[in-house]
Amino acid sequence: VSGAAPAPEPPGLGGYISPERLGGTAAPAMPQRLQGDLLGGAAAAAVSSVAAILLTPTCDVALKADAGVRHLAPVTPLADDDLRPATWTGGQPPLHLCRLARCEPHWPGGALVAFRGTIAVAAATVEEAPRLASLDAVGLRQLLARHTTYWTRAAVAPEAIPLPPDDPRVLWAAVDAARAVPGLAARRHALVAALETAIVALARHHGIGVPSTRAAVLWLRRLTAVGVLPPATGAALERLGAIESTLDGLLDATPAMLGPQEAKFMAIAADLDAVAATLQARDPVQVTPQRLKAAGLANLLR
C-alpha cells in the first residue's frame, strides 16, 4: 500500500557495517574479505542474484579456506508486500533460508539468504567484487547459527557463537555500545572496555593470546620495538596510548566537568574505529618461535 509504514522487522536480525566504515582512512589498501560480506558485481552475477554473501569459512568449508575457492550464497531482496513470511511457521523462515535486516538502498524490505543456492567461486572473483556492506557482529552470528542449523539440524543459539577476537566487528560493536551509553560518566568506562577489546584484538591479530591485557600491551610494544611486528602495529599502539592518555584525564574529571569535553569522547570513538579498520589487514605478521629467535629474543624462553 502506497504510503503505508513498513512492517516491523523481526528482532535479532542484526545490522550492517557500512562500506564507509569498512574502507576508512586507516583501513589497509587491500582489506581482507570478511565472512558475512555482501558482494556485488561478478560475485553477485555468479550466484545469479542482486548480491552474494560470503560464507567462507563456515563448517567444513573452513578447511578449504586456502584452496582458492570461496563459498557464496545468493541474497534475494524481500519486498514489504511479499507473501512468503506469512506462510512461515512461527514467523521463522524454513531452515534453508536466513533472513537479513533491511539495508538501504539495496534491500529496503529485508532480504533472504538461500543456502541451497550456495556455490564455490574462484577466490579471485570474490577479491575483485565490490563490497556493498558487511554484516555486523549480531547479523554474522545469526547467519552462522542458521547455516549451522541448515547443515546439522542442531539448534544453535546465535549469541553463543564465538567470533574471533580480532574480527574488527567485535571492536566495532564495543565502540557502538560505548557510543550508545547515554551518560558521559558511564560512557568513559564503556570506552575503557572498548580500549581493552582493541588491545586484545591487536594481540590476537598477530597470533598472540596472553593471560592478561597488561601482558598483551607490553609484549606488543616490545615486539614492535625489536621489529618483529610491523610499524603499522606500532602506529596503532601509539594511537591506543593516546586514547589511554585522554581517557585518563576524563576518568579524573568529576561528572559535572565532562559536558564540555564531549568532543573528546567522539574523538576516542573515532580513533578506536580506526584501530578496528587496521585489523582488516591481509595475512598479518604472526609471532612465531622462529621470528622471536631471529629477533634475538630466544633467551627469554624457558
Added chain:
Amino acid sequence: MALIGAAKGQAMRVLEDPQVWPNLSETATLLRVNKATLSRQATGGRVVARTLGLGRGQARVVPPGEVLRLAVVYRRVPAAEVVAALDRLIAARSGQQAGSLWPALRSLLAEIDPSFAPAETSIMEARAPHGARPAWWGALREPLDTAGDADTGTLILSDRAVPSGVLTLGPFVDDQPRVALGELDA
C-alpha cells in the same frame, strides 16, 4: 556485565562436561607427577575422578577443579601454567577458542586458593563511581625498561585461531633457554 557473565557461564558449562576432562595420564603430565600415584589416590578416593566408557575403552577423567587443586597441592608446575595447559586441552576438545576458558579456570583456581585471585579485575567489575582504572592501566605509556613483569607468564601463539605453540617466559632473561625452539615447534 551481562555479556561477561554469559561468557563465563558458558565456559563453566563446558568445564562441567566430563567428555572434555583430562584423563589420568594427561593430568599426571600436566602436574608432572607419577601417573601411578594419581591412579592409586583416585582408587583410594583421595583424588576425585570419574570413570567413562566400558570394558577396555574405560578411562578415568579428572574434573578441571580437581586438577587445579592438585596443582596447588603438588606445586611442581606453576598454577598459571596448569591453567593455560588446561585451557588449551579443553578448548581443543570442546571446539572453543583457546583462551576462552581462562576466566572460568582462574575463578576456579581462586576458589581453591584465594591467594591465586586474579590480579586483574574485569573492567566492568572494576567500574566504580570514583573513576577507578583497571589493573592494566598505564601499560600503553609506561617505559618498557621498567615493565619487567611482562617477562613472566605464558604466551600462547596461534595461527589463524589454531594454537601453534606456547612459550613460557621466565623471570631471568639471561638464563639459557630450557626448552629448545625445535621442541616448541613440534
